[in-house]
Amino acid sequence: MPFELTGWGIAAVAALTVAVLVSVVGCFLRVRTLLPARQLWGLLLLAALFVSLGHLLAFSSLWQLHFPVLLTMGIICLTWGVLRRWALLLWALFMAVEMLQFIGFHQYGSRINSLVLAETFEASMEEAMAYLTPLNLALMLPLALLLVLFTRLQLRLFRNSTRTELLNTGMLFCGLCGVFASCLLPTGQTVNYYWPACEVPELVNAVSEALTINEATINQVEGLESPADKHSTLMTLEGREGVVLVLHIGESIRADRMTVNGYSRRTTPFLASCGSQLINFPTCISAACDTCQAQIAILTNGRRNIYDLTPGMQPTVGSVIDLFAKHDFRVYSFFGRRCAQKLKYDRVVQLLTRHSEARFNAPGYPWTAVEQMRQVLQEQDRKQNLLLFVNNEGSHTPFGYYDLENPPFTPTTPDFQNPTAQAEEVNNAYDNTIHYTDEFFRRVADLLEGRPYVYLYVSDHGEYLGHDGCWGRAFLGQHPYLYHTTDGCKVGMFVLFSPEFAALRPHFAKSLEQLRCNSRMTVAHEHIFHTLLGLFGFSTPYYDASLDLTSPAVQPYTGPQPPKHED
Ligand SMILES: [Zn+2]
Known part of the structure; x- marks a missing residue:
């Protein structure tokens, strides 16, 4: 497959180039610009644990894990490089969303998408509460434990790391992933391959789509003229x-x-x-x-x-x-x-x-x-x-x-x-x-x-x-x-x-x-x-x-419908 230099591909090449340049300059100046080997092993284990749990719980098979592990290593480094300890808040939020995805998928057969969100936005309190069951709440418990574990590991791992090390290592891994992805991976399988990176843009898209659907629905009704505005008669009834x-x-x-x-x-x-x-x-x-x-x-x-x-x-x-x-x-x-x-x-x-x-x-x-x-x-x-x-x-x-x-x-x-x-x-x-x-x-x-x-x-x-x-x-x-x-x-x-x-x-x-x-x-x-x-x-x-079903001229419905049963 030819290498496509578009969008994410360009960003990936840029990140990789910057990472390599920084590393080379670091070598000359004798400044550490990448995480040392011991931390990299720790990071690999952390990412592998995180990704396998996420994937095994949810959406993918084992043989697809190598790529998300590399990506997760990069993303962990980048978030820590930018936010330091505050990155943990971001990860906590992310894991909460993943748990909801997991419950939605396994309990009700649907991941969070724009349709589910559009319905959620119009749900009554009663309907929303119907999904907040003790079992679903209990399922959140492993999340809390996992989060504690994940937090402790990250804190230990990056205790003494500098911003430069974290950002540069992050760019290196993300850049490598981006280049690999552009060359090797099939398109259209974002959930399987690009998790966890794909989750944020997908959710943002889903929310904005849901709001658009809801707004469009309201606008549709608000914009309609009334059938009472044009001349009409009712010959059958006098009103009494x-x-x-x-x-x-x-x-x-x-x-x-x-x-x-x-x-x-x-x-x-x-x-x-x-x-x-x-x-x-x-x-x-x-x-x-x-x-x-x-x-x-x-x-x-x-x-x-x-x-x-x-x-x-x-x-x-x-x-x-x-x-x-x-x-x-x-x-x-x-x-x-x-x-x-x-x-x-x-x-x-x-x-x-x-x-x-x-x-x-x-x-x-x-x-x-x-x-x-x-x-x-x-x-x-x-x-x-x-x-x-x-x-x-x-x-x-x-x-x-x-x-x-x-x-x-x-x-x-x-x-x-x-x-x-x-x-x-x-x-x-x-x-x-x-x-x-x-x-x-x-x-x-x-x-x-x-x-x-x-x-x-x-x-x-x-x-x-x-x-x-x-x-x-x-x-x-x-x-x-x-x-x-x-x-x-x-x-x-x-x-x-x-x-x-x-x-x-x-x-x-x-x-x-x-x-x-x-x-x-x-x-x-x-x-x-x-x-x-x-x-x-x-x-x-x-x-x-x-x-009009009371008219001999009526035509049956021919729009979308399931295939007819043979019986
Ligand atoms: Zn209904």
Whole structure:
């Protein structure tokens, strides 16, 4: 392979040249400019210990160790040369990050990357705490011991070394590594070969990418005009029919874990009992593994997540809820726990539901929301048309929302301490949360009995329960697109309606009939916006019949999705 004199290669040659020159000059002047042999052996042992522990714990195989050892020797010398004892702080920080990487990789199947960070920045306290388990904390203990050992060895080793010795030796090793790397090593294997040097730039990149994703998501929603800004009509309703639309964006429900989609367990007994009032969609593809991106794809005319730059796929207009509000629906929003974080979720969902007359939180468990809905319904004139927006915890990690006293599926554990070891318990907990959400559907349907209502449910994204080597909100590798190569992107979706709604207008009956006809096709979040417009009979320039599941002109989803199973 030809030697490439670019970037790091040039820096490496420069460092090596300086190191050699300094050493030669040092020889003439009889000044020591390199660490003596005894210290070099010590340094070699220290670096070998550090690198083998780091690598064996994490990411690489033994035969790749020689290069990182040389690199580590150089980096230790350089950090000590520049910072002296303060270098230990830097190393402590670094080892803490490595321990997090190790826990993330072995417990949940993902290293820290920009997606994980973007999700962490929008995580509620509760979600973050789910990962701060006693086991994970206990795993940090070896780190503390290692750090003490590492600190003592470094202090002993460099007790009498001069800055010149340290810097020059550091440049020599790093320079040699750089030159070797440019000549010999395959590209694209940074974690294996350039650890620990690659970790800092990779983390810095991940953080800046995560902040960019979060900012871009907020900007995307903030920059959208409202569909209510352009002329629109609603011919089917006059505003005094007492129609209720429940628009429920669920959390983390995989389609394949619902009885109505063929799952062997009775996770959704209520839905299974609904008969012809239920229109179930067994194949619905979620747009994103990130809650906010999914909500945007569901409520606006956006069709894919923010990473998909294919023309026509990003939203051009804001929330469909704006249109309902414009046409005399009163909007009330029901959320789960109040989230303390301010970065993304709160801002995005606030903008998407900005026409809410009131917002409710249901701390504890979802039945609070049912009571809040009862209250809202009682306070309203029965003829008032209503839109009740719901977005509660559902099956979110750590799968804690279910009947803890009397769970249907046992043994069960609502924690995320060691999911691989407790796979059965965690899977049971997940199924229990779906059972609980099914009971939520039942209670809301009970509440609305006798009224013309439509209940549209769609989950934001799926969940990994050991599938594809991942747990919880883990992402597959470094790549957001891999989400659509797994069944994690197939989510629960259904429409439930009352006979009173179907009987209210011939348009409704006809639309529901067409919706049922289309329910076996592959649908996606991109269909929701237009389906709501079509179902209610809105006329607006933003409507697209090819994405309206109540229209005979609808086209199935053809975007990214996992390969079809042969069965
Ligand atoms: Zn979510």
